[in-house]
Amino acid sequence: MTEPTAGAASSVPSAGTSPIGAPAGPPDGEPAWIAQALRPPPPEDHVQAAFSGRRGALFKLLVKNMVLTLLTLGVYRFWAKTWVRRYFWSNTRLLNAPLEYTGTPVELLLGFLIVLVIMVPLGLAYAGLEFLAPTLSWPATVAGYGAYFLIVFLLVQIGFYRMWRYRLTRTVWRGIRFGLDGSAWAYLGRAALWMLATAGTLWVAAPWASMALTRYRMEHSRYGTGRFAFDGNGGGLIKRWLVVLVLAGLPVVLVLSSGAAGYLSVLDALKSDDPEGTARAMGQVMGPAMASFSLYAFLPFALVWYRVSEARYVLNHTTFDGARLSSTLSTGSVLWLLVKVYLLYMVLFTVVGGLFGVVITLVVIGLAKSSAATVDAQAQAALVGNAVGFVVVLVFMAGMSLIQTGILQFGLVKRLCATLTIDDPAVFDRVTQATGTGPGYGEGLADAFDIGAV
Amino acid sequence: MSAPLTADYNDGHESRTHAVRLLLLPGVLAILDADTAEERDAWPADDVRLVDRPGTGALLRLRRADGSPARLTLDGWDALAPLERHCPHLKRNTDDLRGQWRRVLAWSVGAAAALAVIIGVVIPFVAVRMAASIPEPVAAQLGEVSLNQIAGLFAKLGSKDKDALFCQGAAGRAALDALLDALVKPGDLKDRTLHVHVLDHKMVNAFALPGGQVVVMRGLIEAAGDQHELASVIAHEIGHVIEHHPMEVTMEQSALSVLVGLFIGDVTGGTVMAGLGQALIGAAYSRDAEREADAIAVRLLTRAGMDPDGLTRFFERVRKKYGEMPAPLQLFASHPSFADRIDAVPVARRQVHDVIDAQAFADLKGICGGTATEGD
Numbered sequence: 001m002t003e004p005t006a007g008a009a010s011s012v013p014s015a016g017t018s019p020i021g022a023p024a025g026p027p028d029g030e031p032a033w034i035a036q037a038l039r040p041p042p043p044e045d046h047v048q049a050a051f052s053g054r055r056g057a058l059f060k061l062l063v064k065n066m067v068l069t070l071l072t073l074g075v076y077r078f079w080a081k082t083w084v085r086r087y088f089w090s091n092t093r094l095l096n097a098p099l100e101y102t103g104t105p106v107e108l109l110l111g112f113l114i115v116l117v118i119m120v121p122l123g124l125a126y127a128g129l130e131f132l133a134p135t136l137s138w139p140a141t142v143a144g145y146g147a148y149f150l151i152v153f154l155l156v157q158i159g160f161y162r163m164w165r166y167r168l169t170r171t172v173w174r175g176i177r178f179g180l181d182g183s184a185w186a187y188l189g190r191a192a193l194w195m196l197a198t199a200g201t202l203w204v205a206a207p208w209a210s211m212a213l214t215r216y217r218m219e220h221s222r223y224g225t226g227r228f229a230f231d232g233n234g235g236g237l238i239k240r241w242l243v244v245l246v247l248a249g250l251p252v253v254l255v256l257s258s259g260a261a262g263y264l265s266v267l268d269a270l271k272s273d274d275p276e277g278t279a280r281a282m283g284q285v286m287g288p289a290m291a292s293f294s295l296y297a298f299l300p301f302a303l304v305w306y307r308v309s310e311a312r313y314v315l316n317h318t319t320f321d322g323a324r325l326s327s328t329l330s331t332g333s334v335l336w337l338l339v340k341v342y343l344l345y346m347v348l349f350t351v352v353g354g355l356f357g358v359v360i361t362l363v364v365i366g367l368a369k370s371s372a373a374t375v376d377a378q379a380q381a382a383l384v385g386n387a388v389g390f391v392v393v394l395v396f397m398a399g400m401s402l403i404q405t406g407i408l409q410f411g412l413v414k415r416l417c418a419t420l421t422i423d424d425p426a427v428f429d430r431v432t433q434a435t436g437t438g439p440g441y442g443e444g445l446a447d448a449f450d451i452g453a454v
Numbered sequence: 455m456s457a458p459l460t461a462d463y464n465d466g467h468e469s470r471t472h473a474v475r476l477l478l479l480p481g482v483l484a485i486l487d488a489d490t491a492e493e494r495d496a497w498p499a500d501d502v503r504l505v506d507r508p509g510t511g512a513l514l515r516l517r518r519a520d521g522s523p524a525r526l527t528l529d530g531w532d533a534l535a536p537l538e539r540h541c542p543h544l545k546r547n548t549d550d551l552r553g554q555w556r557r558v559l560a561w562s563v564g565a566a567a568a569l570a571v572i573i574g575v576v577i578p579f580v581a582v583r584m585a586a587s588i589p590e591p592v593a594a595q596l597g598e599v600s601l602n603q604i605a606g607l608f609a610k611l612g613s614k615d616k617d618a619l620f621c622q623g624a625a626g627r628a629a630l631d632a633l634l635d636a637l638v639k640p641g642d643l644k645d646r647t648l649h650v651h652v653l654d655h656k657m658v659n660a661f662a663l664p665g666g667q668v669v670v671m672r673g674l675i676e677a678a679g680d681q682h683e684l685a686s687v688i689a690h691e692i693g694h695v696i697e698h699h700p701m702e703v704t705m706e707q708s709a710l711s712v713l714v715g716l717f718i719g720d721v722t723g724g725t726v727m728a729g730l731g732q733a734l735i736g737a738a739y740s741r742d743a744e745r746e747a748d749a750i751a752v753r754l755l756t757r758a759g760m761d762p763d764g765l766t767r768f769f770e771r772v773r774k775k776y777g778e779m780p781a782p783l784q785l786f787a788s789h790p791s792f793a794d795r796i797d798a799v800p801v802a803r804r805q806v807h808d809v810i811d812a813q814a815f816a817d818l819k820g821i822c823g824g825t826a827t828e829g830d
Contacts, residue, residue, distance in 0.1 A: 052512055090511035097462070097471065097527065098513055100505055113561040116716065120572065123712040130708075132592065174471055175464030175525045224469055364610075431469035433523060 048425065049417040053091035055410060061087060062401050070394065078108035084405060088413060094173060095425050102177075103170035111166075122151065157191040158184045161217075168221060176433050182220030190216055207241045207310075208234030214314055223320065224431040232317030240309050244302045251292035258288045304338060305331045315420065321431070323424035329415060337411040341403055348399040355392045362388075459533050461485075461516075463494060466523035476526070478540040483516075485526070495524065502541035508534065519543070569713065577709045578702075585701040588664075590646060593701060597665020600704070601651070604669065608655055621652040621672065626821025629814035633681065636758045636809040637689055643696060650688065654822045658772055660687050662694040664701045672822045679771050681808060681815050682755075682764035689754045690765065693747030699739055761806040 065080035082105045089101035129144045136144065161184035168178040194209035211234045218230035234241075262285035269277035308331045315327035363384070459476040463485055473488035483502055485495040497518055505515035505525065514533060516526040538544050602616075609616040634650060648666045658673040668691045678684035694700060739747070755762040810818070 057509060086506065087510060090506045090515075098511055098515070100515070100525070110557060110561055113565045116565055116568075119716055120568075120713065123716055124709060127708050127712045172523060172525070174469045175466040175523045176469045177523065226469075360610075429468075429470040433467050 048095055048422055049420040050093050051088075051091055051414045051417040052093060053087060053410065053414075055406060058084075058087055058410060059402060059406050062406055063398055066394075066398050066401050070397070075109075078112065079105040081105075081108060088409075089171065092413065092417060095428070097174050100172040101170055102172055103166065107166075107170075118155070122148075122155075153195070154188060154192070157188045161187045164217060173223070174428070176224040176431060178224075179222040179434060179436065180217070180220055181222065182216065187213070187216055203245060204238075204242075205234070207237035210234070210310070211237070211314075218314075218318055222434060223428070225434050226321040226427065226431040229319045230314075230317055231319070232313055236313055236317070237306075237310060240306050244299075244306050247295060247299055247302050251295050254292040255289045258285070262288075301335065304335050308334050311416075320422070321427045323422050323427040325420065325422050327416070327421075328419040330419075333415050334412070337408065337415070340411075341408045344403045344407060348396070348403065352392060352396045352399070355395065356389070359388045359392060459528065459536075460488065462527040464523075464525045464527075465495065466525070474526070478536065483541065499541045500543055502537070502544055503546065504544055507547075519546075572713065573710065577706050581702045581705040581709070585698040585705060588698075588701055590665075593646075594665040596701070596704060597649075597663045597667040600663045601667050601669070604663075605653075608653060619654055621654050621822035623817070623821040623823055625814075625817035626652075626819070629810050629818035630821065632810050632814060633685055633688070633818070636760070637685060637754050638692060639757070642692075642754070646695075648692065648695060652821050660691050662691045662700045664704050666695050667700075668692065668695060675819055675821065677772055677775065678768060678819075680764070681810055681818075682761035682806070683768035683771070684764075684818075685758070685760050685809075686751060686755055686762060686764035687768060689751035690747050692754065693750030694739065694743070696750055697743065697746045699743045699747065702743075703739065758809060759805055759807050760809060 061083055065076070065083065068076040069080055082101070082103060085101045085103065089099040092099045126148055129148060133141050133144070161180075161182075165180040165184075168180045171178045191213060194205075194212055197205045198209045211230075211232050214232070215230045218228045221228040262281065266278065266281040266285060269281045308329055312327045312329050315325045315329075318325045459478075461474050461476055463472045463474040464470075465472070472494060474494060475486045475488055475491075477484040477486060478499075481499050483497040483499055484493060485497070486492065487494050497516075501519045503517050503519050505517050506513075508531060512530070514528040514531050514537075516528070516537075518524060605616045605619050609619055630650065630652070634648070638648060643666065646666050648668065650668045650670060652675065653669050653671045655671050656673040656676075657671045658677050660668070660670045660674050662668050668688065670688060670691075674687065675684060678687070751765070752762045755764070808815075
């Protein structure tokens with residue numbers, strides 16, 4: 001048998017329940033129970049999703065991608081993205097069957113070329129705006145930048161929806177394609193309205209906005225003929241979100257309230273021309289202000305805690321044809337990963353900064369020595385400087401990509417898979433292939449705005 | 455035929471997985487149900503392909519070349535060798551381009567043509583027409599920014615302070631201003647202003663920036679044999695200023711960097727304004743732009759009673775002294791139009807006289823405080 005568990009799930013479909021992930025109830029038939037007991041145990045029998053990629057293979061792929069992307073002035077990035085996705089998809093197993101990414105680089109390239117038609121005029125318009133901004137009256141400047149960012153916001157929403165559609169239609173599992181119905185424009189309308197509602201309620205409505213959009217996406221997601229559903233709403237996250245909001249808003253409120261009184265006392269002290277009194281009054285204002293803003297040190301942790309809760313909440317409220325997903329992803333494990341990533345970034349910045357220092361020193365020394373003052377010698381020194389600088393940039397970019405994809409994304413996918421379960425895996429056996437293969441090209445807008453990690 | 459291969463089979467219609475045995479028959483891969491031994495499917499051996507490249511995942515997966523969603527999943531890669539012997543095109547992976555290359559070609563040609571039109575026609579057309587109508591404050595600000603960038607660059611090269619980089623010798627400055635007063639009359643620049651800076655660097659070069667900023671390097675002043683040579687180089691740069699050429703180049707450069715940014719996948723625009731100043735040092739103006747600047751230079755020089763032949767003599771001198779011409783100067787050194795322009799000036803008007811005296815010219819050569827060579 002190739003995969004003991006997958007084979008069991010498929011060869012005994014009449015049993016109704018799958019041996020993996022099924023509740024450990026009393027066995028309903030002796031022979032099946034014995035057969036199951038005699039089978040070698042699956043590696044981790046409660047795990048229904050697993051990520052089995054080796055990091056070494058990914059690192060090799062990332063370095064190769066980066067070199068080729070630089071050599072081709074960025075054109076290779078469509079190939080690079082595709083190979084990285086194939087790595088992640090192929091190494092992700094659900095119920096022991098791996099995912100498959102069937103998208104091609106050419107589709108991404110086509111998507112990019114098509115989107116250039118929109119992006120070139122937009123980019124030129126922005127350059128023109130930057131150019132003229134110093135001479136425009138402030139309402140005109142605000143209107144100009146406002147219009148630009150509004151257009152970008154709308155395009156980003158459409159880009160996101162099209163990206164999900166492309167990725168889902170290019171994801172195959174057990175020979176069946178995923179899919180996304182619905183329309184990017186309907187999604188855009190909802191996103192815009194919820195954006196207004198969020199801003200209008202001083203971000204209190206943010207969880208409702210995010211969950212409403214999640215519902216639209218989930219309820220239009222398919223696996224073959226089976227459908228996903230979502231029964232969560234912002235109410236389930238509001239308590240945690242309020243903690244984040246209070247943490248972010250409290251210092252501002254404190255400073256404003258204590259500052260108003262303090263400001264008056266500073267003014268009084270200034271008027272009475274009393275330097276000591278002024279200093280004391282300033283201290284009374286600044287002390288609480290500093291103390292309040294030091295609360296911001298906790299904000300990143302609160303945000304991670306909220307984002308992890310949100311991810312867990314979304315998964316726990318998602319069903320597929322009646323079977324419920326659940327996740328036990330913990331804040332602690334994600335936080336530890338992020339700390340590691342942060343430390344690695346610090347190391348990278350230190351190394352690259354040091355290298356740059358060395359290069360600049362060498363070039364300056366070289367220039368000083370070429371006192372012959374010939375233009376040629378200067379050009380040569382500049383050339384050497386540029387070449388070495390290029391290598392340093394290369395090291396930096398390789399480091400960034402290794403950390404971003406090889407550590408962060410790798411770690412997140414691994415943690416997400418290890419904590420994901422579904423209560424009735426047999427629902428998948430009833431799914432059949434749906435018609436329609438999705439768009440013929442992919443993700444141009446997402447590429448242009450650099451959204452979506454890989 | 456070796457030991458039977460076992461696999462999981464998905465037929466592409468149902469999500470249910472079937473345990474199967476694979477038989478490598480001549481020209482065909484037979485897929486038999488593991489329990490009943492009934493034939494579930496048969497794939498032509500020529501059509502069998504790997505899903506993943508070896509080394510990607512722990513499982514060996516097979517698909518058909520026709521794009522059907524049916525899949526076979528084998529545990530581990532042990533079966534690769536027998537499969538490879540049996541299925542000749544197992545590792546072929548040309549599907550990426552097949553059936554799509556026409557579309558890719560069409561879009562690539564379309565995009566290349568659009569880019570060519572934008573770079574070659576649209577950007578210069580718009581830049582030339584817009585440069586003259588850029589309001590003075592914008593031009594002035596851009597000029598300041600570019601000048602600052604360039605000063606920063608040379609400050610780094612010479613490890614000098616940015617402010618100490620511009621030569622401020624009082625007597626030299628007065629001589630330079632006198633020379634400029636003779637060359638430029640009110641109305642030449644309309645309502646715009648002209649700022650001529652001397653940069654303390656040995657490079658033999660001069661260039662114009664937006665906002666009427668002209669930079670002359672110490673090296674060029676020292677290389678000039680007489681005031682007519684120096685004045686003709688400065689007049690040429692003033693010609694660029696009058697014709698808005700630095701602004702045109704600035705606009706073209708920023709539009710180009712937007713395009714390049716899009717192409718290499720950086721739309722944040724970080725590359726747009728950075729390096730603008732550097733681009734302007736070596737700014738290659740078009741032949742037309744150089745001709746326009748030459749025409750103005752000859753007009754300014756003859757009106758001031760100075761020798762427009764100075765430019766030609768200057769280049770002769772630089773060539774003799776330094777051998778090959780520094781790249782930025784080469785372009786405008788080899789101007790056939792300049793000689794023509796001079797020939798077009800009536801002989802009667804070629805009454806050449808000095809506009810500043812010998813002492814003032816010596817002061818000008820020493821504007822950076824160094825011990826300038828007294829003529830040669």
